[in-house]
Amino acid sequence: MQPRWVVSARKAIQGSDAAGRADGSSGFFEWAGRGRRTMIVESEIVTRCILCNGTRLRPLALTLRPGLPHFCRVRCRDCGLVISSPMASQETLNRYYADYFTTGCHADQTCGETYERRLRAGQRAVREIQEYVRAGRFLDVGCGAGHVCKAAEDSGFESHGVDLSESGIEFAKRHFGLKRVACGQLADVGFAAGMFDVVHCWHLLEHVRDPVALIGEIRRILVPGGYLYWGTDNHRSSGYTLLRLFSFLTMRFPPIYDGIEHTYGFNPATIGRLLEAHGFRSLSVRTYPDPFRAGEILRDARETGIGKAVRTFAQSVFRIKMRGVAQRKA
Numbered sequence: 136m137q138p139r140w141v142v143s144a145r146k147a148i149q150g151s152d153a154a155g156r157a158d159g160s161s162g163f164f165e166w167a168g169r170g171r172r173t174m175i176v177e178s179e180i181v182t183r184c185i186l187c188n189g190t191r192l193r194p195l196a197l198t199l200r201p202g203l204p205h206f207c208r209v210r211c212r213d214c215g216l217v218i219s220s221p222m223a224s225q226e227t228l229n230r231y232y233a234d235y236f237t238t239g240c241h242a243d244q245t246c247g248e249t250y251e252r253r254l255r256a257g258q259r260a261v262r263e264i265q266e267y268v269r270a271g272r273f274l275d276v277g278c279g280a281g282h283v284c285k286a287a288e289d290s291g292f293e294s295h296g297v298d299l300s301e302s303g304i305e306f307a308k309r310h311f312g313l314k315r316v317a318c319g320q321l322a323d324v325g326f327a328a329g330m331f332d333v334v335h336c337w338h339l340l341e342h343v344r345d346p347v348a349l350i351g352e353i354r355r356i357l358v359p360g361g362y363l364y365w366g367t368d369n370h371r372s373s374g375y376t377l378l379r380l381f382s383f384l385t386m387r388f389p390p391i392y393d394g395i396e397h398t399y400g401f402n403p404a405t406i407g408r409l410l411e412a413h414g415f416r417s418l419s420v421r422t423y424p425d426p427f428r429a430g431e432i433l434r435d436a437r438e439t440g441i442g443k444a445v446r447t448f449a450q451s452v453f454r455i456k457m458r459g460v461a462q463r464k465a
């Protein structure tokens with residue numbers, strides 16, 4: 136039996152030009168909001184935590200907005216993992232990410248100020264990686280438009296990349312001249328066991344349907360003693376607590392504050408548990424805020440309202456992000 140809050144959320148969606156399966160186990164939701172691209176979302180209710188196998192999942196956030204893959208988040212009461220439920224199917228996510236870097240929500244990464252910031256971030260990531268390994272075979276899983284692959288290649292690594300976004304891979308090949316980048320799932324590319332010295336997995340774990348399988352595959356393709364450099368959102372941050380408090384003070388149920396496309400949300404404990412269970416030794420974990428950009432906060436307040444401005448402010452003050460380095464055990 137589905138929890139009452141799930142039934143209520145499903146009814147709310149179905150009352151807004153959406154159609155779902157009668158059995159409730161999964162559904163096809165056709166979002167038909169005005170001025171938005173219509174997107175058919177196939178999704179399924181998650182009843183068990185992928186990390187600890189727990190079943191005590193409690194409601195956390197709700198955002199009813201047309202044209203997006205997820206609308207509801209739950210949190211596992213046993214381990215703290217945040218989960219999108221219903222969770223979009225892999226086919227739905229493939230369609231969503233296809234134009235992610237051209238007409239999608241990250242189109243600005245291929246031009247202008249954001250493009251320059253991404254290049255600098257890629258160079259910074261490679262410098263941090265070189266504190267552990269100076270050269271070798273480098274793989275960026277979820278390479279996007281290729282900024283980190285380019286930085287790694289310029290620093291002497293043999294750089295490889297894989298991403299679901301066709302537009303991102305096309306840009307990486309055309310603009311950066313990268314040859315060893317592929318479109319698809321990591322497990323489908325067919326890399327040999329022990330092929331890489333370093334795997335870069337930057338803000339990808341929260342985008343995949345099975346992060347457990349992803350970490351297992353990363354371990355397989357790393358050499359013994361190889362390094363995994365990862366980054367994701369920190370859902371234990373007091374910034375998220377502040378944002379939820381702001382929602383309650385304004386008489387709203389907390390919306391989804393991180394990416395609406397995210398499938399999971401981690402904290403230092405859950406990411407550590409995931410890595411340890413798959414044969415990794417954690418070498419460092421750092422939490423940090425986004426850079427403070429007053430202009431962006433003012434623009435959000437002017438264009439989208441005080442709620443978005445508060446979110447941007449919180450992300451630039453509180454340690455809402457985290458990154459770390461882990462080493463594959465022999």
